[in-house]
């Protein structure tokens with residue numbers, strides 16, 4: 001860390017104090033501002049100067065030794081905000097919630113805590129920290145180290161479960177993104193998920209911007225972007241094929257067990273899910289339950305109860321989904337910085353159904369304009385998937 005207390009209780013920061021002042025102006029000992037234990041000034045050559053706890057001590061605010069990457073990130077974020085004329089504080093102790101924010105600053109009457117996260121931690125930890133900040137009236141912004149950006153084939157990125165906590169939304173169009181920082185290249189990266197094929201990965205668009213060119217608004221509201229090409233469309237079809245042809249994938253899963261009973265009533269089974277289900281839709285990350293499962297529920301349980309050319313309200317469908325969530329049949333993902341994620345996911349799927357001619361948004365509600373049928377064979381189903389894929393991905397339905 002960069003800050004410590006002197007014997008007189010004065011706070012000193014290595015980001016604002018000249019090195020020449022050590023030790024003449026500020027002789028040791030130094031103390032941790034959070035836990036008051038002794039800390040040592042490390043005049044590193046590989047790592048920048050910082051204060052460190054003694055190996056034997058335990059500080060709840062700093063569980064692990066600090067890496068150069070973490071120090072560099074905090075320093076860059078601090079300087080960036082300082083140059084914007086804000087008065088950031090590094091390693092700010094917020095005593096009411098017993099947390100230390102990496103960088104804390106106030107902008108347009110709102111206080112923000114930047115958490116620069118390099119190592120993997122549990123989602124319980126990130127969620128608790130996030131809730132603590134919100135409870136203190138502070139908006140947390142998670143910024144992950146760019147080393148955490150793991151690109152696989154295509155535009156597929158691996159996402160660690162705790163990273164979901166950091167997803168932020170762009171209010172004006174309900175898109176969302178993860179924010180990353182590379183201290184090495186002094187750049188921010190924004191990963192906008194487009195689709196979730198599996199629990200641990202997204203297809204997404206990545207944008208980068210040097211920190212010197214980045215306005216503060218980009219961190220708070222996210223930058224404006226144009227969607228990248230749908231290079232992953234073919235991979236999505238592969239994923240649909242997996243859902244149909246992989247056997248026993250539903251064992252022990254409450255959402256799949258429940259849906260199998262529904263399919264059984266139709267003398268069918270999960271692999272024969274409707275070809276109109278299992279498509280990417282905005283905010284689909286709200287569900288941990290696979291898209292083909294909850295979208296099949298809409299196609300098989302909800303819509304058949306609506307007579308053709310009759311309307312239903314958005315609230316009705318949301319209430320039914322909420323009760324499935326309350327009964328732990330559909331599993332959701334906690335996204336503490338996204339407003340109404342489930343509603344958004346359901347709404348954008350209904351919009352997709354409108355674009356493929358099954359529903360119509362009348363303004364007052366949604367009207368069913370077409371009945372649908374379950375495929376009778378896997379070949380039949382997969383052929384329909386390919387047909388819909390051509391329409392959804394290549395005829396401008398997904399943009």
Ligand SMILES: [Zn+2]
Pocket residue numbers: 032033034035036037053058059060061062
């Ligand atoms: Zn401490």
